[in-house]
Amino acid sequence: MNLYKSAALCLWLCLVHVQASAYTQNTLNNYNNNAVDSLEQIYETQAIADNVWSELTNEFVNLYEAGNYAQASAVAKQTYDIALANFGKQHINTADSMLKVGIINETLGNYEVAEQHMTEAKKILVKQLGPYHEDVAIVLTNLANLYFEQNRPELSEINHKKALQIRIHTLGENDPAVAQSMYNLAVLYDDLTKYEQAAELYESALEIWNASYGVAHPYVANALNNLANVYMVMERYEDAIELHKHSLSVRRSLYGDNHAEVARSLINLGALYVKQGAYDKAEPLYVEAVHVAENLFGPQHPQVAMLLYSLANIYHIQGRLAKAESQHLLKDSVAKTSAHATQAMETTKVSAKLPGQTKLEKSAQTKFKKAVPLYERALKILDTSMGGEHPAVTAMINELAMLYKSIGDTTNAQKMQARLSSIH
Numbered sequence: 367m368n369l370y371k372s373a374a375l376c377l378w379l380c381l382v383h384v385q386a387s388a389y390t391q392n393t394l395n396n397y398n399n400n401a402v403d404s405l406e407q408i409y410e411t412q413a414i415a416d417n418v419w420s421e422l423t424n425e426f427v428n429l430y431e432a433g434n435y436a437q438a439s440a441v442a443k444q445t446y447d448i449a450l451a452n453f454g455k456q457h458i459n460t461a462d463s464m465l466k467v468g469i470i471n472e473t474l475g476n477y478e479v480a481e482q483h484m485t486e487a488k489k490i491l492v493k494q495l496g497p498y499h500e501d502v503a504i505v506l507t508n509l510a511n512l513y514f515e516q517n518r519p520e521l522s523e524i525n526h527k528k529a530l531q532i533r534i535h536t537l538g539e540n541d542p543a544v545a546q547s548m549y550n551l552a553v554l555y556d557d558l559t560k561y562e563q564a565a566e567l568y569e570s571a572l573e574i575w576n577a578s579y580g581v582a583h584p585y586v587a588n589a590l591n592n593l594a595n596v597y598m599v600m601e602r603y604e605d606a607i608e609l610h611k612h613s614l615s616v617r618r619s620l621y622g623d624n625h626a627e628v629a630r631s632l633i634n635l636g637a638l639y640v641k642q643g644a645y646d647k648a649e650p651l652y653v654e655a656v657h658v659a660e661n662l663f664g665p666q667h668p669q670v671a672m673l674l675y676s677l678a679n680i681y682h683i684q685g686r687l688a689k690a691e692s693q694h695l696l697k698d699s700v701a702k703t704s705a706h707a708t709q710a711m712e713t714t715k716v717s718a719k720l721p722g723q724t725k726l727e728k729s730a731q732t733k734f735k736k737a738v739p740l741y742e743r744a745l746k747i748l749d750t751s752m753g754g755e756h757p758a759v760t761a762m763i764n765e766l767a768m769l770y771k772s773i774g775d776t777t778n779a780q781k782m783q784a785r786l787s788s789i790h
Contacts, residue, residue: 666751
């Protein structure tokens with residue numbers, strides 16, 4: 367979820383009830399100043415409506431954040447009906463309810479309904495609060511998120527920029543909400559492969575959040591992670607490594623070791639090391655990520671299988687590299703012997719393995735044997751959870767076929783080849 371969407375759920379907290387509803391005002395006009403009992407009854411009715419609406423709004427937020435979207439949708443509809451009946455069509459409470467209806471419909475994939483309600487909420491807030499109010503920026507942000515999900519980047523950019531302008535205008539350049547709009551725009555530019563613009567905005571957001579919240583904050587960790595990924599694409603590898611390490615450290619301090627965000631940082635840092643060919647550094651990161659995923663999801667979860675596959679790939683690559691280096695040593699030895707000795711001497715020397723070659727071949731076999739049970743376990747999990755013809759299953763079968771061949775297990779290599787043939 368976009369960072370600011372959760373804040374938008376709490377829009378009602380920001381809306382000051384300074385306006386009498388149309389219902390209340392019209393009713394008051396029908397009474398004179400002496401109708402004390404009637405006025406008290408009206409105020410009491412209005413207070414009840416306010417309380418019910420507020421309680422339902424709280425309930426919506428709790429249900430939404432808990433992922434109970436079906437109930438959240440029903441409650442959002444209730445808040446809207448109550449607001450419309452008691453506050454009127456142009457009231458800020460009604461706009462807030464419209465936004466919530468829009469948010470839940472966006473989450474459920476009903477994009478047209480979501481856009482309709484968010485757009486109407488924006489119109490009401492602009493009319494009642496003015497075009498440069500912070501609550502207008504919240505709705506614009508949610509509209510921008512919606513357009514992003516609809517793959518309408520131009521409209522997403524326009525709305526994120528408007529939200530940013532409003533926040534700078536109303537809150538100043540160093541407010542955390544300004545950083546949130548910068549972050550949102552950065553995510554969009556990142557997706558559009560506009561990496562220079564994305565990096566600049568992530569950097570600016572980080573500067574504000576570090577000053578406002580300190581370094582140990584979830585927003586800081588997320589921005590560090592995303593900026594590191596951008597740096598990686600820009601081939602600023604050392605900068606990316608430092609940021610991923612920083613993000614991992616922040617997430618450990620926030621969540622402890624056994625958390626999905628920690629696993630995500632471990633994987634991102636590990637993937638960066640793999641990209642650089644630093645397999646020894648990547649290995650312990652993936653090992654830890656596997657353990658975290660097992661604790662979070664259970665040992666038979668597909669995510670565990672994919673991490674096992676990634677770790678097995680590291681061992682497999684290391685084994686192939688060691689084997690290739692061993693063969694290179696052998697060829698180099700043959701070339702040198704041919705240049706300085708007779709054919710008989712060459713035959714004698716080549717028949718005996720070099721010390722370095724033996725060590726490399728042993729290392730290759732050790733890595734291959736580490737990879738085998740990981741591939742086998744991953745394949746078993748995915749066979750059960752995804753079916754035998756899933757692309758991930760095919761990839762694992764192919765790797766296992768090559769690996770069995772490398773360790774001389776002809777029987778299992780042939781079995782994997784037969785499975786591949788049956789799939790294709």
